[in-house]
Amino acid sequence: MSVTFRHPLDPVSIGEVERTTAFLRDVVLPEKGFALCAPVEQCVSSVRIITIDAAEPPKALLAAHVPGAPWDRRVMVVLFYVRRRADDVKRAFPENGAVECVVSLGNPGDTTAPSLVGWDELPNVQPSICADEFEEVERLVTTDKAFLERMALRGLKNPEMFMVEPWSDGFGGEKKPFRAVRALVWVRLAAPDESGYAHPVEGVVANVNLVTGEVKVDDYLSHPTPADVPQQSCNYGTRYQRSFRNDLKPIEIRQPQGVSFTVKGRLVEWQKWQLRVGWNLREGLVLYDIRYKDGPIVRPLFHRMSVCEMVVPYGSPSPIHNRKNAFDIGEYGLGMLANSLQLGCDCVGEIFYFDGMLHNSKGEPMVHPHVVCMHEEDVGTLWKHTDWRRQDLPGGIEVRRSRRLVVSFMCTVGNYEYGFFYNFYMDGTIKLEVKHSGIVNTSVDPTERYGTHLNNEKLTAQIHQHHYCLRVDPCIDGPNNRVVEINSRPEDDDKNPYGNAFIAETTVLETEKQARRHVSTEQARIWVVESTTRRNRAGKPTGWALLPGGNCMALCKPNSWIMNRASFLRYHFWCTPFDERQLYAGGQYPNQSTGEVPNGLLAYTEGDRNVVDRDIVLWYTFGMHHVVRLEDYPVMPLAMLSVTLKPHGFFDENPALDVPPSAKNGCSHKAEACDSRL
Secondary structure, eight states, rough: OOOOOOOTTSSOOOHHHHHHHIIIIIIIHHHHTTSSSOOOOOOEEEEEEEEEEOOOHHHHHHOOOOTTTOEEEEEEEEEEEEETTTTTTTSSSSSSEEEEEEEEEEEEEOOOOOOOEEEEEEEEEOOOOOOHHHHHHHHHHHHHHHHHHHHHHOOOGGGGEEEEEEEEEOOOOOOSSSEEEEEEEOSSSSOSOOOGGSSEEEEEEEEEEETTOOOEESOOOOOOOOOSSSOOOOOOOOOOSSSOOSSOOOOOOOTTTTTSSSEEOOOOOOOOTEEEOOOOOTTEEEEEEEEETTTEEEEEEEEEEEEEEEEEEBBOOOOTTTTEEEEEIIIIIITTTTTOOOOOTBBBBBBEEEEEEEOOOTTTEEEEEEEEEEEEEEEEEEEEEEEETTTTTSEEEEEEEEEEEEEEEEEEEETEEEEEEEEEEEOOOEEEEEEEEEEEOEEOOOSTTTTTSSSSEEEEEOOEEEEEEEEEEEOTSSSSSEEOOOEEEEGGGOOOSSSEEEEEEEEEETTTTTOOOOTTTTTEEEEEEEEEEEEOSSEEEEOOOOOOOSSSOOOTTHHHHHHHHHHGGGEEEEEOOTTTTOOTTTTTTTTTTTSSOHHHHHTTTTTBOOOSSSSSSEEEEEEEEOOOGGGOOSSSEEEEEEEEESSSSSSOOTTTTTTTOOOOOGSSSSSSOOTTTO
């Protein structure tokens, strides 16, 4: 990763993180009375650094920015703090919470000393769990005497084979005045590289206090024995497979003349598209300033686009499992858990990679290589027509091949893998694909009421759902936009004598509460963001449509803790006026949130503000309902969700008419046909 700054929307560099950390460690924290990452046993006020990311500049600054002109680079730092006082160092629960800290680094390239712009302490607010804490939890649990005793009753005596997996504590009706994690346990029985998810240690939950380092073990089996741990192994690794298919011929993807995209810093240009590839530790991939060149004019489409939150609720009411509803973005961070992608495995063809950045809780940074993959793909037919009267004449058959630019990243969150693929097409379509793989979360349930048995030992994969929220900040031909909903229905009887007629009706969504909407396949419902200042050649507002793909309703009860905490699940579609403080559908800090006070989208929209002819934001919640199959185990074949954004009256005609015909020798290297005479 280069440390050279290029644009206000670029992610933080290694150098910027180092400067920020040094300033906090040497200047700010001593002034505030904190040490950096002091051990618990020292009983001193301490902080750990959760995230260091670029503070996104205001839109007005971006609009006025001129390349090379000076400006103020700012960094947002989220800390977890514990404040101990001399007279209460022995308190079980000293004051703790989050700090939002803004540091100015001055004009990039200058030697100006950093300065503190903001310091806001938020007591009893828990920021996301960081990677260091994952390791700390595993160390604390596997050295805890009570935990080892409960494991020994099951015949499990080798801690090196234990898989202690920290889950966010969530909320179960009890407010905890400290940073808490619930750890569930699996074990590798036969070998260090076998899949431990075949062997859940049912009944054991280790509750960890990350302020004091204390571990409290709950065992929901009163008389556990070795028979309570499933013994059958089921492995997916290469060395465990007895044989492989031998009839696969190579498929080679070559671009001998090079790729069709250009990259300047984080700015990408491809087939009339322009976009900036951003990155942060919470959301991972963020796309900025998406535009499309229409003739001589580069027209603005979207200021910012990202999957801003996700939650995975599991369906078992068991005391062990009922709080398994991880907010994988707000409670952990997809950027923190992103994979370093590998050529030939994760990405195939002529690939361009973007690096990311990781840091530990001391703020020590490191390059996170190849976190974003970008490449072109052939995706079949773009458009085609055969004039059957002239098909033997020149121009009688017209067909064009379609390509797409794919910008993607993948991450591993515990047992699951998630891939987020933004696909840009030559006709102006943007399609987000969310891909799921990895290993289904396992337990032991003799009833099979809340899951699927995977073998005859009652090894169970619980029923669950994956919900996502796509945040889209549009600027369709400028900042003044509105949203309309289009529903289709049969025509009224008095105008429909033959019963064949149906119509599409358009409704302007004028306020936030009116814009709380659900998907409706019965009405083929779509939503269109329209410009309120520009019209197309038909005299209608230019627009861009959101077309739902597969989706489901959240099945948790409306008054459940999880539905109160994840209020964005209540509706599929939301619209709000732009507010730079409202970035996340589940609220700023979902970790250990209670939902007793509305947060996230429910709170954002409670004021019922006007959303017509102004700078607005769309939020689309989409999900996958997963009743696990036997074929999903021991590793899950890819399952995919998608949502599409498509021009809707934005262009005056098909914008892909100028795509040239493919060269005949580029269509096929060898043609064979089945003889229809046989």
